[in-house]
Amino acid sequence: MKAFQKHDRVRGGKLIDAPIPKADGDYVLCKVLATSICGTDVHIYNWDAWAQKRIKPPMIFGHEFSGEVIEVGPNVKNIKVGDRVSAETHIPCHNCKQCKNGKMHICKNLKILGVDTNGCFAEYVAVPEICCIKTDAKLPPEILSVLEPFGNAVHTVSRSNVKDKDVAIMGDGPIGLFAVIVAKAFGARRIFAVGAQDYRLKLMKKLNPDYIFDARKEDVTKEIMALTNGDGVDVTLEMSGSSAAIYTGIKSTTPGGTLTLFGIPSKPVEIDLAELIFKEIQITSIVGRHMFDTWIQVNELLNSGKVDLSPLITHTFPLAKMDDAMELLRPDNIQAGKIVLKP
Numbered sequence: 231m232k233a234f235q236k237h238d239r240v241r242g243g244k245l246i247d248a249p250i251p252k253a254d255g256d257y258v259l260c261k262v263l264a265t266s267i268c269g270t271d272v273h274i275y276n277w278d279a280w281a282q283k284r285i286k287p288p289m290i291f292g293h294e295f296s297g298e299v300i301e302v303g304p305n306v307k308n309i310k311v312g313d314r315v316s317a318e319t320h321i322p323c324h325n326c327k328q329c330k331n332g333k334m335h336i337c338k339n340l341k342i343l344g345v346d347t348n349g350c351f352a353e354y355v356a357v358p359e360i361c362c363i364k365t366d367a368k369l370p371p372e373i374l375s376v377l378e379p380f381g382n383a384v385h386t387v388s389r390s391n392v393k394d395k396d397v398a399i400m401g402d403g404p405i406g407l408f409a410v411i412v413a414k415a416f417g418a419r420r421i422f423a424v425g426a427q428d429y430r431l432k433l434m435k436k437l438n439p440d441y442i443f444d445a446r447k448e449d450v451t452k453e454i455m456a457l458t459n460g461d462g463v464d465v466t467l468e469m470s471g472s473s474a475a476i477y478t479g480i481k482s483t484t485p486g487g488t489l490t491l492f493g494i495p496s497k498p499v500e501i502d503l504a505e506l507i508f509k510e511i512q513i514t515s516i517v518g519r520h521m522f523d524t525w526i527q528v529n530e531l532l533n534s535g536k537v538d539l540s541p542l543i544t545h546t547f548p549l550a551k552m553d554d555a556m557e558l559l560r561p562d563n564i565q566a567g568k569i570v571l572k573p
């Protein structure tokens with residue numbers, strides 16, 4: 231099969247001919263219908279400091295996809311050949327304390343598809359049955375390929391009690407943008423969206439948050455305070471991982487409010503805990519998707535027609551054009567939203 235491999239400990243990757251993986255044990259073999267590029271894949275492709283520590287080439291990367299099941303292993307019980315699936319990318323061990331207590335997404339022995347195992351930048355991918363999420367075959371494969379990152383936004387918003395609240399969303403990456411869509415669907419009163427990249431700010435406009443701020447040019451805390459009678463927002467969703475955004479979040483959240491952290495800072499962030507304590511700000515941190523409440527919510531949101539993810543999918547390329555796609559996602563000059571690849 232055709233696959234895109236992180237071939238060596240250098241920037242880039244290579245299109246290769248690889249053996250089709252096997253559907254052993256509780257594994258399911260999927261034909262990849264569409265796969266989308268995540269920020270993690272950009273790290274792996276660019277071979278940055280994080281990738282150098284975590285990734286062991288050669289390996290096929292990529293973890294977000296939609297597929298059709300073409301073979302099931304002997305121990306698979308509920309997934310059938312012909313099912314249309316999207317995938318949870320956290321592969322749990324089933325045996326640790328977290329797995330046994332309904333917290334598989336933070337399994338102590340967690341493996342991530344396309345990070346710790348061969349991934350889906352390929353014509354076929356094998357995943358454990360538990361990670362297969364049956365999806366509505368009527369939705370296009372492009373949309374179904376972005377449900378994993380969309381699920382991150384759903385998990386973040388659903389844990390933050392946004393209904394009828396003023397909500398600030400820091401970050402214009404795909405998950406920050408998805409969070410705008412989800413916060414609306416969950417009934418936020420007003421949404422204050424903050425970005426820092428021209429292309430993504432334009433994309434943000436299409437999602438119609440109540441206010442958009444450019445963190446490079448505006449004093450976001452001052453603007454939020456002016457628009458909330460000096461109170462600040464009830465909820466801040468930090469989706470960028472930028473220390474400046476975290477500081478803004480702490481300053482512009484009202485006393486007794488909620489600050490939910492999803493963005494991952496690339497280095498330690500120094501924060502004034504006293505400020506958080508005196509304001510009694512509730513901090514929640516979120517990783518991945520709750521297995522499997524989040525996926526139930528994802529399917530409900532899509533099937534109810536309450537959300538439209540299509541504005542965020544700005545480009546579709548053949549898998550062989552990976553280098554062109556990565557060019558549009560250069561961290562210093564982003565020119566795309568979500569990019570979908572077709573094997």
Ligand SMILES: [Zn+2]
Nearest residue numbers: 268269270379
């Ligand atoms: Zn991802």
Ligand SMILES: [Zn+2]
Nearest residue numbers: 323326329337
């Ligand atoms: Zn576990």
